[in-house]
Amino acid sequence: MFSILRNAVARRSPTLASSTRRTLATETTLPDNTSTQFLEEAKRRGLSLSTPEPETEEQQQERFEQFLKEKEAEKPSRPQRKATVNPDHGLWAFFRKVERDGKEEFETVERDVPGRTIGSRAWNAFELRRKSFKDLHTLWYIVLRERNLLASQRAEAKRLEINVTMLSAAKRDYMCRKTMARIKQVLNERRIAYERAVAIRQEEFSTEGEEGAEEVTLDQRTSSKRAIPRRSVADVATFRANNPTEPKHAEESGEAVEEGAMATTKVDASA
Numbered sequence: 001m002f003s004i005l006r007n008a009v010a011r012r013s014p015t016l017a018s019s020t021r022r023t024l025a026t027e028t029t030l031p032d033n034t035s036t037q038f039l040e041e042a043k044r045r046g047l048s049l050s051t052p053e054p055e056t057e058e059q060q061q062e063r064f065e066q067f068l069k070e071k072e073a074e075k076p077s078r079p080q081r082k083a084t085v086n087p088d089h090g091l092w093a094f095f096r097k098v099e100r101d102g103k104e105e106f107e108t109v110e111r112d113v114p115g116r117t118i119g120s121r122a123w124n125a126f127e128l129r130r131k132s133f134k135d136l137h138t139l140w141y142i143v144l145r146e147r148n149l150l151a152s153q154r155a156e157a158k159r160l161e162i163n164v165t166m167l168s169a170a171k172r173d174y175m176c177r178k179t180m181a182r183i184k185q186v187l188n189e190r191r192i193a194y195e196r197a198v199a200i201r202q203e204e205f206s207t208e209g210e211e212g213a214e215e216v217t218l219d220q221r222t223s224s225k226r227a228i229p230r231r232s233v234a235d236v237a238t239f240r241a242n243n244p245t246e247p248k249h250a251e252e253s254g255e256a257v258e259e260g261a262m263a264t265t266k267v268d269a270s271a
Contacts, residue, residue: 093145094152108156110167122178128186136183143176143183150176 055063095106128136150169157164164170 096149110153122175125182140183143179147176
């Protein structure tokens with residue numbers, strides 16, 4: 001029978017030959033048009049060929065189940081590699097961690113939990129004014145992380161074709177944006193107050209600097225009028241011991257200087 005098929009297929013067109021090979025490889029019956037052409041060609045050549053009987057649905061189901069059993073018995077050529085995931089990875093922060101039945105799970109989409117309502121609100125400005133810079137900085141990033149969680153839930157809901165308006169993510173995101181805007185307002189108030197305080201202090205420094213410059217000028221004028229600066233008792237005693245011929249008092253030395261200056265003036269005038 002196979003020799004007859006081989007001789008018949010060798011003289012067929014490429015389309016008929018390829019369909020015949022595919023039929024033999026898959027062990028299925030030939031299509032009606034192909035089988036009819038094949039039988040006509042066999043009759044023309046004087047060949048006798050019996051057509052295979054089509055399988056019933058029960059036979060096909062049985063053959064399919066047998067095929068699955070054989071596949072299950074086969075060992076996989078390459079076992080699947082299961083990569084270990086770090087439970088403390090930073091990307092887990094984009095999903096909300098909830099506890100259900102004593103186990104911690106990550107919630108990708110907001111679930112409809114009975115009795116679960118939005119019990120939060122946005123921070124008020126008068127509450128934020130009492131916080132320090134560090135508290136405001138920490139609160140800003142907490143609210144930013146909450147917005148990332150809500151954005152992840154919203155994107156997952158769109159992927160699953162869930163109506164986003166049915167979730168509470170929109171209202172929560174609005175409260176987060178309101179809190180962040182008020183944090184900016186409080187920080188801007190502190191910045192403006194700081195700049196005003198710096199400007200006032202600079203004006204005070206400039207005024208004090210001008211008054212100080214005038215005082216220094218008066219001191220310099222006063223000190224320039226003094227002929228001889230005052231000396232301490234120890235300096236006077238040391239000076240007398242080293243210079244016994246010098247006058248004993250500073251006033252006497254001052255008078256001697258003035259007399260010398262007058263004598264020099266008289267000599268110049270006579271000359």
